Amino acid sequence: MSLTINGTRRRISVDNRTSLLDLLREHLGLTGTKKGCDAGACGACTVLIDGARVNSCLTLAARLEGAKVTTIEGLAPGDNDPLHPLQQAFIDNDAFQCGYCTSGQIMSGLGCIQEGHTGSPDEIREWMSGNICRCGCYTKILDAVAQTARKH
Numbered sequence: 107m108s109l110t111i112n113g114t115r116r117r118i119s120v121d122n123r124t125s126l127l128d129l130l131r132e133h134l135g136l137t138g139t140k141k142g143c144d145a146g147a148c149g150a151c152t153v154l155i156d157g158a159r160v161n162s163c164l165t166l167a168a169r170l171e172g173a174k175v176t177t178i179e180g181l182a183p184g185d186n187d188p189l190h191p192l193q194q195a196f197i198d199n200d201a202f203q204c205g206y207c208t209s210g211q212i213m214s215g216l217g218c219i220q221e222g223h224t225g226s227p228d229e230i231r232e233w234m235s236g237n238i239c240r241c242g243c244y245t246k247i248l249d250a251v252a253q254t255a256r257k258h
């Protein structure tokens with residue numbers, strides 16, 4: 107099959123049971139996307155497929171022929187590229203502790219902003235509710251998403 111990952115067209119061969127998450131982490135070495143629950147409950151594995159947020163642990167890679175996948179590595183791909191504004195906002199707002207949920211939060215936050223679900227703090231909370239943070243950084247994650255949405 108072939109698909110585009112972070113702007114690069116890839117031809118790959120995968121077992122039809124392989125999840126997109128395992129394809130990214132185990133086959134392509136893109137370990138920025140994290141495995142939390144591996145069952146669709148935590149959001150740590152969030153990536154964008156054709157611009158829409160998905161839990162990559164629940165997505166079969168074999169179904170993605172022709173799709174465009176964006177992972178956290180795709181937001182600032184070059185060593186000298188500036189961080190994406192939402193990545194910078196997470197730093198500016200101290201929106202993480204251990205960081206395990208962070209790439210999923212950022213990819214989900216990006217989707218939330220692109221979808222226009224940032225009209226109020228409550229709306230952001232609702233549309234980010236699939237992303238769990240065990241460290242409890244929710245207030246600052248909300249600030250980072252809201253700050254970036256205002257500049258969008």
Ligand code: FES
Nearest residue numbers: 142143144149163
């Ligand atoms: Fe996919 Fe938790 S690892 S939702």
Ligand code: FES
Nearest residue numbers: 203205239240241
């Ligand atoms: Fe630790 Fe979110 S920063 S789980």
